Amino acid sequence: xxxxxxxxxxxxxxxxxxxxxxxxxxxxxxxxxxxxxxxxxxxxxxxxxxxxxxxxxxxxxxxxxxxxxxxxxxxxxxxxxxxxxxxxxxxxxxxxxxxxxxxxxxxxxxxxxxxxxxxxxxxxxxxxxxxxxxxxxxxxxxxxxxxxxxxxxxxxxxxxxxxxxxxxxxxxxxxxxxxxxxxxxxxxxxxxxxxxxxxxxxxxxxxxxxxxxxx
Amino acid sequence: xxxxxxxxxxxxxxxxxxxxxxxxxxxxxxxxxxxxxxxxxxxxxxxxxxxxxxxxxxxxxxxxxxxxxxxxxxxxxxxxxxxxxxxxxxxxxxxxxxxxxxxxxxxxxxxxxxxxxxxxxxxxxxxxxxxxxxxxxxxxxxxxxxxxxxxxxxxxxxxxxxxxxxxxxxxxxxxxxxxxxxxxxxxxxxxxxxxxxxxxxxxxxxxxxxxxxxxxxxxxxxxxxxxxxxxxxxxxxxxxxxxxxxxxxxxxxxxxxxxxxxxxxxxxxxxxxxxxxxxxxxxxxxxxxxxxxxxxxxxxxxxxxxxxxxxxxxxxxxxxxxxxxxxxxxxxxxxxxxxxxxxxxxxxxxxxxxxxxxxxxxxxxxxxxxxxxxxxxxxxxxxxxxxxxxxxxxxxxxxxxxxxxxxxxxxxxxxxxxxxxxxxxxxxxxxxxxxxxxxxxxxxxxxxxxxxxxxxxxxxxxxxxxxxxxxxxxxxxxxxxxxxxxxxxxxxxxxxxxxxxxxxxxxxxxxxxxxxxxxxxxxxxxxxxxxxxxxxxxxxxxxxxxxxxxxxxxxxxxxxxxxxxxxxxxxxxxxxxxxxxxxxxxxxxxxxxxxxxxxxxxxxxxxxxxxxxxxxxxxxxxxxxxxxxx
Numbered sequence: 007x008x009x010x011x012x013x014x015x016x017x018x019x020x021x022x023x024x025x026x027x028x029x030x031x032x033x034x035x036x037x038x039x040x041x042x043x044x045x046x047x048x049x050x051x052x053x054x055x056x057x058x059x060x061x062x063x064x065x066x067x068x069x070x071x072x073x074x075x076x077x078x079x080x081x082x083x084x085x086x087x088x089x090x091x092x093x094x095x096x097x098x099x100x101x102x103x104x105x106x107x108x109x110x111x112x113x114x115x116x117x118x119x120x121x122x123x124x125x126x127x128x129x130x131x132x133x134x135x136x137x138x139x140x141x142x143x144x145x146x147x148x149x150x151x152x153x154x155x156x157x158x159x160x161x162x163x164x165x166x167x168x169x170x171x172x173x174x175x176x177x178x179x180x181x182x183x184x185x186x187x188x189x190x191x192x193x194x195x196x197x198x199x200x201x202x203x204x205x206x207x208x209x210x211x212x213x214x215x216x217x218x219x220x221x
Numbered sequence: 222x223x224x225x226x227x228x229x230x231x232x233x234x235x236x237x238x239x240x241x242x243x244x245x246x247x248x249x250x251x252x253x254x255x256x257x258x259x260x261x262x263x264x265x266x267x268x269x270x271x272x273x274x275x276x277x278x279x280x281x282x283x284x285x286x287x288x289x290x291x292x293x294x295x296x297x298x299x300x301x302x303x304x305x306x307x308x309x310x311x312x313x314x315x316x317x318x319x320x321x322x323x324x325x326x327x328x329x330x331x332x333x334x335x336x337x338x339x340x341x342x343x344x345x346x347x348x349x350x351x352x353x354x355x356x357x358x359x360x361x362x363x364x365x366x367x368x369x370x371x372x373x374x375x376x377x378x379x380x381x382x383x384x385x386x387x388x389x390x391x392x393x394x395x396x397x398x399x400x401x402x403x404x405x406x407x408x409x410x411x412x413x414x415x416x417x418x419x420x421x422x423x424x425x426x427x428x429x430x431x432x433x434x435x436x437x438x439x440x441x442x443x444x445x446x447x448x449x450x451x452x453x454x455x456x457x458x459x460x461x462x463x464x465x466x467x468x469x470x471x472x473x474x475x476x477x478x479x480x481x482x483x484x485x486x487x488x489x490x491x492x493x494x495x496x497x498x499x500x501x502x503x504x505x506x507x508x509x510x511x512x513x514x515x516x517x518x519x520x521x522x523x524x525x526x527x528x529x530x531x532x533x534x535x536x537x538x539x540x541x542x543x544x545x546x547x548x549x550x551x552x553x554x555x556x557x558x559x560x561x562x563x564x565x566x567x568x569x570x571x572x573x574x575x576x577x578x579x580x581x582x583x584x585x586x587x588x589x590x591x592x593x594x595x596x597x598x599x600x601x602x603x604x605x606x607x608x609x610x611x612x613x614x615x616x617x618x619x620x621x622x623x624x625x626x627x628x629x630x631x632x633x634x635x636x637x638x639x640x641x642x643x644x645x646x647x648x649x650x651x652x653x654x655x656x657x658x659x660x661x662x663x664x665x666x667x668x669x670x671x672x673x674x675x676x677x678x679x680x681x682x683x684x685x686x687x688x689x690x691x692x693x694x695x696x697x698x699x700x701x702x703x704x705x706x707x708x709x710x711x712x713x714x715x716x717x718x719x720x721x722x723x724x725x726x727x728x729x730x731x732x733x734x735x736x737x738x739x740x741x742x743x744x745x746x747x748x749x750x751x752x753x754x755x756x757x758x759x760x761x762x763x764x765x766x767x768x769x770x771x772x773x774x775x776x777x778x779x780x781x782x783x784x785x786x787x788x789x790x791x792x793x794x795x796x797x798x799x800x801x802x803x804x805x806x807x808x809x810x811x812x813x814x815x816x817x818x819x820x821x822x823x824x825x826x827x828x829x830x831x832x833x834x835x836x837x838x839x840x841x842x843x844x845x846x847x848x849x850x851x
Contacts, residue, residue, distance in 0.1 A: 035788060035795045038333040038406050045402040045436055052440035056477075060444070060459070060470060067467050074465055146456035149465035156451065156459075183846035191846055 043194040047201045050164075054205050057160065058212050061153050065216075072217055073150045077143050080154075080214045088131045089210050092165075095124035096203045103196045106179075109186035115179050121199065122172045125165055132162050154213060161209055164202045171195045223769040230771060231747055233779040238330070238743035240803045249803045251335035252743060253324050256342050258639065260317030263346055264310050270353070271305035272706065274298045276699055279663075283696035285684035295680035296363035297382075301356075303366030304386070307486070308393055309349050311624050315489035316341075316400050318631055319428045321639065323404060325734035326422045328413025328752060330745050330784040331800050333406040336807050336843060337399050343811030344396035351818060352389040355382065362386035365678065367479060368449075370460040370471045375453040384453065384822055387446040392818045394443045401432035408432075411784060412792045413733070416752040422732050423506065426513045427492025430520040431485050438481035438524070445474035454824075469534060476527035484523040486620060488516060490627035491558060494580055497634050498562055500730035501577035502569025505756055508561040515554035515561075522551045532603040541600050548598035555591060559584065575649030576728075579630035582657045586622030590615060593668070608678075611671025617664045629656065629709060636713060637727050641739040642720030648712045655705025662698025666691035725768070731756035736764045748776040749785050752792075810839030 065072055073079065102117025136155075143151040175195055178184065184192055223231070240246050240255075250256065278298050281289045290298070320338065324331055332338045355361040360381045364373045373383045408429050412421070421429075449471065451457035458464035460471055499506045506512065528536065528544035562584065571577060593615040597603045606612065629652075637643050670691040675682065682688055726735035735758055737746055747768050754760035763772060771777060778785075778797065786796035816832020 035786070037796075038410050038786070038798065041406045041409055042334060042337075042402055045405055049398055049402075049436045049440055052437050053444060056441050056444045056474065060448070060474070063470055063473070064459070064465070064467055067470075068465050145451070146458070147464075149458045149461070149467075152451070152457040152459055152466075156448070156457065178846050183849060185849055188846070188849055191844070 037190050039190050039194060040197075043197050047197065050201065051205070053160070054208065057157050058208060061157060061212055064149055064153065068149070072220070075143075075148050075150070077147075077150060079217045081138075082214060082218070084131060084135050085210065085214050088128050088135075089206065091124050091131070092128045092203055092206055095121045095128070096200050098124070099196050099199050103189070103192055106184050106189045106192050107186060111179055111182065111184065114184065114192065115176060118172055118176045118179065122169060122176070125169050125172065125199075129162060129165050129169070132158065132165075157209060157213060161202070161206060164205075168195070168199050168202050171198070224771065227747060227769055227771050230777050230779045231742065231768070234744040234747065234777070235742060237779070237782050240743070246803075248808050249339075249805045251331070251339050251801055251803050251807070253320050253332045253335065253338060254639075254741065254743075254745075256338050257317050257319075257321030259342050260313050260320055260345070263342075263349070264314035264317055267305050267309040267349055268314070271302050271310055272703060274302040274305070276703060278302065279696040279699040281680065282682075282692050284693070285682055285686075285689055287681055290680060292680045293363065296678075297356075297361040299678055300362045300365050300368075300386075301352075304352065304362060304390075306620075307366060307482070308390065309345075309352070311486045311620070311628070312397060313345050314628055315431075315486070315624070316397075318493070318628075318635065319404060319489060320400075322635065322734055323407060323425055323428055324411070325638075325737070325741060325745060326425055326732050327408065327411060327416060328733050328746060328750050329407065329411040330749075332403050333411055333798075334399075334403045336801050336804060337403050340807035340811055341396045341400040341403070343808050344399075344814060345393065347811055347815040348389055348393035348396060348818075351392060351815065351822075352385060355385040355389075360385065362389075367475050368471075369475075370449065370452075370468045371462075373449065373471075374460060381822065384450065387450040387453070388818050388822050391443050391446045391450075392814070394439050395814065397435055398439055401435035404428050404432040405436070409789045410786050411798075412787050413749050413752050414785065414787055414792055414794045416787075416792045418790050418792075419510075420752055420755040420757075421513070422755065423495035423509065423512055423516070424489075424492035424732075426516050427488045427495070430516045431488045434481045434485050434488070434520045434523065438478045438485065440478075441474050442478035442482075445471060445478070448474075450821075469531075472531050472534065473527070476530045477524075479530065480527040481520070481523045483619070484519055487623045488520060490583075490624040491516065493627040493631045493634075494562060494583060495558075496730075496732065497576050497580050497630055498565050499569075499756070500634075500728045501574060501580070502566055502571045503729075504565065504569035505731075505759075506561065507564045507568065508557070509755060511557050512561050515557045518554040519551065522547065522554070526551055529598060529603070532600050533607045545598055545600050549595065552591065552595055552598075559588065559591075574633075574728075575644070575646060575653055576630045576634035578650065578653040579626050579633065582653065582660075583622060583626035583630065586618055586626060586657075586660065590618030590620075590622050594619060606671065608676055609671035610667040610675045610677055613677050614664050614667035614671060617667070621660060621664070626656075629653075632709065632713070634728070635734075636716065637720075637723035638734060638739045638741070640717055640720070641723050642716045643723050643727060644712050644716045644720060648708060648715075652705050652708035652712060655701055655708060657705075659698050659700075659702030659705050663695050663702055664698070666694045666698075670695075726758070726765075731759045733757055733764070736767050738768055747771065748773055749778070750776070806839055806843045810836050810843065813837070813839055 068074060098117040098120035102114045102121070105113025105117060139154070145152045145155045172195070175192060178191070240250055240252060246255070277290070278295065281287050281295060320332065358381070362368065362382050362385055364378060364383060364386075368383065368386055371377060373386075408421070408425055448457070448459040452460050452466075458466045460466045460468050462468060495506055495512055525547045526544060528540060529548045532541055573581070593611070597606075597612075597615065633644055633649055670688050673687050673691075675686070675688045723739045725738050728735070733750070733752070734741075736750070748771060750757070750761075750764055750767060752761075758764055776785075781797075782800050782802065783797050784800055785794050786798045787794050813832045813834070813836030816835060817829050820826060820829030820832055
């Protein structure tokens with residue numbers, strides 16, 4: 007295995023004139039920035055994994071009654087509205103990305119605006135929920151309160167950052183800084199937004215649904 | 222002699238790639254070679270600090286009932302010694318070598334994200350200063366490097382000590398994470414055409430495995446620190462038993478990070494060993510594929526053994542049996558590596574110059590540490606001996622043997638490439654023997670002291686317990702070791718002024734970094750080569766004259782500030798990647814981030830706001846999309 011002979015012609019075919027003479031930044035594969043976002047998301051996914059694992063660990067170490075201290079099981083109505091809103095918000099984001107890859111700046115701008123409206127609604131409803139929750143318990147009440155606010159708050163912060171990036175894209179879309187060949191920022195923000203949506207499914211299942219399943 | 226074409230092109234490349242001189246080159250450089258050197262020098266400063274802390278502790282422990290230090294000072298010293306060596310010396314040192322040599326070994330002109338690279342260095346430096354500033358107010362972290370609750374909670378350690386720890390490590394984590402992502406993407410995308418995954422140098426494999434381990438392990442430490450900080454400062458209850466929290470959660474989260482971290486430290490060192498052995502035995506490494514697989518296997522299995530740090534906690538027997546088995550399992554890839562190295566050495570024609578001596582020292586010391594490691598994988602033995610000096614002896618054999626010996630091998634092996642000058646061979650040998658003997662004299666007696674019942678982390682002890690002589694030997698050994706380290710420093714400084722010129726390839730080594738001049742030009746390679754072997758310099762004679770003759774004009778890319786992007790598995794060219802010019806943006810952004818952490822430490826909120834504003838401004842200047850031309 008020490009020396010592996012390559013098909014020589016293939017290895018040299020690299021110096022394709024079109025590639026070398028093309029404009030700098032021309033790509034066939036995914037850009038390094040795209041890969042960078044993949045691994046940033048991998049490490050972010052671990053943040054949520056560790057938080058949710060801590061939730062399960064503390065929940066089962068705690069004993070039979072969960073939530074403890076007379077806290078009611080999480081109310082499901084509001085979150086059942088919030089969850090579809092957030093999940094659906096991925097669709098216009100995807101549509102926006104497809105649009106700019108075909109050079110349609112209007113499609114990018116419209117998709118971004120729709121996503122912003124849906125994401126903003128989610129965050130607004132989360133604020134409404136917090137206002138009712140704090141009347142019942144806070145992070146300092148007990149470990150359940152700490153977990154609830156830390157995990158949903160950490161996720162909410164990610165949504166907030168996603169909305170800021172959405173506005174940022176909207177601003178530069180207005181200045182025509184993206185087109186069919188220059189869309190990397192759109193691509194990576196879209197990936198981030200899908201991640202933030204997907205991770206909510208696990209938070210929803212853990213924080214909201216599971217207390218109803220295990221009495 | 223170089224051909225006129227090569228001369229003309231190298232002049233043009235030099236003009237494109239050089240960075241303007243002055244203070245700027247230090248603050249605004251995005252050149253991976255400069256950043257790599259900054260990492261190495263800074264990490265060495267922290268090594269010195271951690272070493273001085275160790276010597277003070279050894280002086281305190283030289284005799285029974287010594288009164289040099291009070292208990293609180295001793296607690297701070299042993300905590301900061303561990304934190305410094307693990308977080309601020311070994312990893313950044315190995316990242317420094319990675320920064321300098323990964324792009325050279327894969328035939329690239331820089332890292333994939335040069336500005337992120339600079340940013341990572343500044344965060345590392347500022348986080349180190351942040352952590353060490355705790356000594357100024359006499360409140361350094363004092364609950365050990367693994368910082369168990371409840372003693373690290375607000376009730377038992379109300380001072381700022383632990384806030385420095387939690388915030389400092391979360392702060393440093395940014396640097397380690399972005400550095401690792403940068404390594405992965407660089408290795409995935411920037412390899413020279415033809416360097417398929419089966420031709421990756423083993424050092425690069427090791428950096429890749431380490432970086433993956435960081436991406437998946439570090440979040441656990443960061444989350445644990447954030448939880449602890451919320452408990453301490455904001456009244457959260459994660460570790461507060463009276464409010465339903467759980468103290469063992471900290472131990473799990475810490476070691477879910479902590480044990481992979483052992484491999485994060487060890488794997489790049491392994492890569493150094495696999496790099497140096499072929500060069501000094503004059504033969505290809507035996508079992509290239511096995512070594513690459515063992516590297517990845519170690520990184521993965523390393524995630525499944527953390528509970529062996531917790532055998533004395535009182536966990537269920539079933540889970541301990543599982544983790545005991547996993548801990549024995551992980552010795553298999555380590556064994557594969559050791560046997561491959563030994564076989565290579567035996568079947569080759571070894572030349573025992575200084576780098577190779579340090580490698581031999583590594584093999585000896587690391588096997589010793591491995592033997593005691595297998596003993597700890599057995600639950601009953603562990604429960605008897607945990608928290609004794611036997612543990613201290615074990616992990617110094619593993620970490621000093623497994624990481625510091627390879628680091629010193631790397632210093633002697635690679636410094637000529639970085640400075641263009643050789644270190645003195647005779648003094649190199651002197652330093653090796655001082656370090657090797659000093660190391661064993663320091664740490665071997667600790668095995669015995671531990672078996673005689675001496676607990677770790679005690680600031681003094683009574684005479685007549687049978688520990689006196691072993692402690693005195695350890696202290697003498699510590700100072701011999703320090704003398705050996707000093708010889709290395711002096712030898713290095715001497716070499717910068719008076720060392721023999723190294724030439725491009727002083728060792729006759731097989732990897733690409735030796736195909737360019739020493740020190741390498743700003744643009745690394747006059748042309749990006751096509752790689753057809755995993756020992757390219759031994760199999761492709763044309764690479765030896767790469768700086769002097771142009772073989773393929775299109776590969777010089779002298780018109781722009783660019784490098785070649787290739788596909789992930791086969792390394793077929795797919796893009797010309799523009800590289801950023803030098804810029805102050807990374808250092809400014811890092812200053813902003815520092816402001817945020819200082820603000821959280823001192824709870825002066827305007828500092829957080831100002832720091833955040835600077836950081837966001839820096840990010841904006843960094844990622845702002847350029848106007849589309851044409």
